Amino acid sequence: MKHGGDLTDAIARYGGAPGSWLDLSTGINPRPWPIAHALPDSAWQRLPSRADTEALLDAARKAYSVPDGADIAAAGGTQALIQWLPYLAAPGPVAIVGPTYSEHAAAWRNAGHAVVAIDNLDACPDRAVHAVVVNPNNPDGRVTDRAVLTRLAERLKACGGWLVVDEAFADVDPAVSAVALCPDLPVLILRSFGKFYGLAGLRLGFAIGAPEIITRIAAALGPWPVSGPALLIGAAALGDQPWADRTRRALQQQACALDEVLVKAGFAIAGGTPLFRLARHPQALQLHAKLAKQQIWCRSFDWADDLLRFGLPSDAAGLDRLAAALRG
């Protein structure tokens, strides 16, 4: 499977209806920020206004601690930004720390850049003009040190390159963010709204970087890249600091409870973030099939036959169902 979060394949192979499945194949918070049910009709009907956009960006600047001297742009999902960056970046090879989310390499390749797979940023070869790191990384949760990011960004600056830091899972530990580097270095931060806030269908993501880079990205995205509902919901959710604080603590607890179930079933925890756990088991692929037959969908990888990734169940009943299915 190329991505998590799409039961189309699971249903085609194992049957059932979307509602009967327990989908643990994503890193999306299953307890989303609560949307007020009555969005104003204007959110659907009108073109989003500049005032709406500014309200969203103000909330995002605060939530992501964007420093003075850096700018921010909103897109219809981080994926839209991942697609554009290789077309806007200077020509030249890109080094990508992996294994990781596969769409980075796909997008740079599609735009004609050579892609160099590396194990860690310190291994970035001199010929690479750009580098991409997911931080914390998906699926293993590895965190790249700020000093390493800084050192590489300084090197890439000298050759007109970019260091793309995909912080899709940084909300659970904001201290990880490299956003402070943006004003002085060609560091481009990607922030995903949908994962931590549990609203992936909304399609909302952000790029943060030096103003000259963000201006180019905004020009490429063009007017109205974000839907009216996403502008309103995004602004309200990003401004809800108490929810974010509570949710960080709750996700930690939910991840611990999930670890306990996995360890009891013979897995070793190999990494992850509070939004997903990477677990090792010699019979991982057999367990993937066993769970699928009980309509529980987790994530397998074509580059490892002993690893599975588990997202969080939305409640205790879901966790019990997973535990029972692993035992059964």
Next chain:
Amino acid sequence: MKHGGDLTDAIARYGGAPGSWLDLSTGINPRPWPIAHALPDSAWQRLPSRADTEALLDAARKAYSVPDGADIAAAGGTQALIQWLPYLAAPGPVAIVGPTYSEHAAAWRNAGHAVVAIDNLDACPDRAVHAVVVNPNNPDGRVTDRAVLTRLAERLKACGGWLVVDEAFADVDPAVSAVALCPDLPVLILRSFGKFYGLAGLRLGFAIGAPEIITRIAAALGPWPVSGPALLIGAAALGDQPWADRTRRALQQQACALDEVLVKAGFAIAGGTPLFRLARHPQALQLHAKLAKQQIWCRSFDWADDLLRFGLPSDAAGLDRLAAALRG
């Protein structure tokens, strides 16, 4: 003003709150397709699935009469496609029939193409590798003949170019669509969901063309370019043929009623489609200011001081308000 549909400027200059304004600055249907209030939570929370996307594309194929041998891709608004096309097209100059929607020229220029402004497609110079026509055109409603489109597309095919036909306002007269040309010629049709269906905030648009072109566009857009709510609402609305038929008739009547008010106020109707009227008056700019002072916002143009564009008021009260403001 660069675009209609954004009261931010109007409010900054003339005061008032968004709700107090009568916004006639767009070509968006003010009587939208009625959204069922209870979208399933999953539309917001989950990543859109391939099954959801296929359901939308099936509905769009029928609504837009996409012929066998042509393919279709969905994006988060036609604007997102306008932004991408110049990056995916072969190098070389583009001829754009104008005056028209300004974002076509902006996007091609931004991607490094020379832009040649032309009056009509027959005036397309031989050095142009690509051409863009909005059909019917915005703001004057001009329709380019199918034979002219075919002839130019055949010429552009020989040099590896594209003919982009932006059919943002073709829903009101489906017979105008050049979609039948797609399988054999490098004709790329853009369809906008938000205007006819009155849901511009949703952000949904389509590209229709030969499979090899659509495959490249879909690869550039990447996964999940359309939000979950837009997939569901778009599929339902595009499948609602009775609403579309009724709405085409109603828009014609509303446009006639608007014309009557404008003509009584001394305007000559210079063009338009049933979704907007282009009206000429020697004191157009003074009338624009007079209406703005009464918090009615219509569209003016920097290339003509005797033309205004009026969208449809949402009801008889709005039309009466416009009539009174023009008299007063």
